[in-house]
């Protein structure tokens with residue numbers, strides 16, 4: 001069984017545990033996290049009390065489904081600081097979504113959480129992408145289109161593994177020619193990689209197609225995507241078709257076109273292996289819920305609401321009910337890694353499925369609970 005420090009220190013080893021060890025390890029780090037938040041967070045303790053749930057009683061992986069969840073919609077509320085386990089003074093970063101859904105989410109992280117998340121991301125990237133050196137062309141959406149500054153941060157951390165990079169901040173007038181110039185300039189000097197949301201990479205692909213430009217990237221070039229199609233859903237093409245276009249128009253092997261799944265409110269980032277299965281990090285656990293009965297966990301393979309349990313966060317409980325829809329499987333992937341793989345289907349309606357047993361209003365209005 002691995003501790004959180006062991007997982008973060010050796011992501012490869014943590015991905016190669018036996019299934020039995022994986023289950024024990026993820027259960028252990030999530031139990032520790034739940035005990036920490038229950039002890040230090042009155043609001044979370046109120047949820048545990050209302051459900052009669054004692055984190056210390058988590059024995060095995062089947063008990064994780066009973067952890068009280070915070071719906072991500074709560075991060076949009078002006079009184080969202082009630083979710084914090086750390087003090088407001090200890091908050092180092094406020095990650096804000098600025099997307100198409102109106103009120104932004106604010107995810108606050110203290111320095112311990114930021115450090116853990118950065119270490120986890122770098123280890124994950126190194127484990128899945130084997131990147132060392134080369135040049136990264138980042139196609140970044142403008143803030144208004146990014147819908148999540150966290151997305152940009154996640155991508156930009158990739159910089160630490162490249163020798164060279166260029167950012168193109170793209171808006172409606174995405175300058176595909178400029179992107180092309182960078183790729184041509186780096187040719188023969190460095191392995192070239194492209195990173196960005198699929199809708200921007202797709203614009204580059206369409207430009208190449210329309211202009212009948214023939215460009216071949218390098219044998220080990222990668223295309224790494226995160227963030228979906230946003231409000232460009234009308235242009236969206238299936239993942240397999242996207243990879244074929246990358247192969248045909250940029251000469252990148254389909255196995256090297258990798259998508260990732262994450263959200264600003266969570267430190268969990270699931271990254272595709274070469275078989276295009278998105279691996280849940282060893283310090284996180286995904287539970288799929290019945291949309292009609294959110295307390296009920298659905299069996300493996302069933303489609304439902306995605307709940308993310310993450311052990312890295314000490315600023316607030318990382319046990320979240322998202323608005324997203326998908327499935328999860330547990331086992332050993334063809335790539336050799338063990339644990340869970342998630343199949344993300346779509347963003348939900350954003351209606352904020354489910355509520356906490358004790359609402360923020362009730363909690364703030366209840367002196368007994370505040371003192372508890």
Ligand SMILES: [Zn+2]
Nearest residue numbers: 273277333335
């Ligand atoms: Zn795999």
